[in-house]
Amino acid sequence: MAGIATPLLVAAGGSLADHPLATIIAAVLCFAGLGLAVAWKTLEPKVVLALHDRGVVIHYSRTKQDDFVPFAHMADLYLYRTGQQTGLVNGLAFRRDAESPWVDxxxxxxxxxxxxxxxIEGQLRERGPLTLRALEAGEGVVFHMVSDDDRHARRQGKAGQGIKATAFYLSPLGVEFEGLTIPLHEIASVDEGTTSGSLRLLDERGQTLWGVHYLSLFSAxxxxxxxxxxxxxxHYGLGGVTSNKSY
Structure with missing residues (x-):
């Protein structure tokens, strides 16, 4: 607007050829305005998130479409660090399932x-009771984890959204991997290493049955x-959890 108005005001109805400096300034302002418009459009957020009581609305700026992801349907939450920050989790991604795209x-x-x-609180509040009822019905709940190498690669920016995750099950039988099952009756406690970030399943003697880094486990x-x-x-004989491998 300034680029258009400047020469008109200076010329005052006369010829622009008589005011070369004003014409040059006007051209510079027009090009600057065009550059700012392009930059603004390029830097415009592609995804805008809105928090609601039951989930998150994802607004895609490019397509002008909205997608509501309920907390109850968030199968995977991936906490991670980026850069050289020590001890600080500065990123989270969520998705409905292994076939859905991540939202950062x-x-x-x-x-x-x-x-x-x-x-995180919403997933525990909304999805927690659903998965517990599934376990009580004898079903298995799918979890995913990544290797420590992939976790470090993600932190250093060397891995994208296509990072490979391994699936395993939490079921009334215990923790089940491909070709390996840790029976529930052998698991006495869950240990969270506050300094190392480790997450371990221990037996009654305090021996490690299985361990993973907290940030390597989705929905930890x-x-x-x-x-x-x-x-x-x-332990307290509450019952209600039976085995029924329908998955």
């Missing part, structure tokens, strides 16, 4: 710290809650 919540998205906390908080619930149910 990084520190460049508004109040990302509060949003990440709300998503949900896994811990369900695992401790199963252990307490068995």
């Amino acid at each position: 919540v990084r520190d460049n998205l508004g109040d990302a710290f509060r949003l990440r906390g709300a998503i 908080d949900l896994f811990i809650v369900l695992m401790r619930t199963l252990i307490e149910s068995r």
Whole structure:
């Protein structure tokens, strides 16, 4: 607007040829405005997240479409670190299942710290009871994890969204991998290493039956809650969890 108005005001109805400096300034302003418009459109957020009581609305700026992902349907939450920050989790990604794309919540998205906390809390509140009822019905709940090498690669920016994850099951039988099952009756407790970040399943003698880094396990908080619930149910004889491998 300034580029158009400047020569008109200077010329005052006369010829622009009599005011070469004003014409040059106007051209510079027009090109600057065009560059800013292109930059603004390029930097425009492609994804905008809106927190709701039951889930997160994903607004895609390019397509002008919205997608609502309920907390109850968030099968995987992936907490991770980026850069050289020590001990700080500055990224979270969530998805419905292994076939769905990840949606990232990084520190460049508004109040990302509060949003990440709300998503973790929402998954525990909404998906926790559903998965517990599935276990009580004898079904298995699918979890995913990545290797330590892949976790470090993600932190250093050397791995993208296509990072390979391995699936395993939490079931009334225990923790089941391909070709390996850790029976529930052998698991006495869940240990969270506060300094090392390790997450371990221990037997009654305190020996490690299985271990994984907290940040290598998707939906780690949900896994811990369900695992401790199963252990307490068995320990106190609450019952209600049976084996029925329908998965």
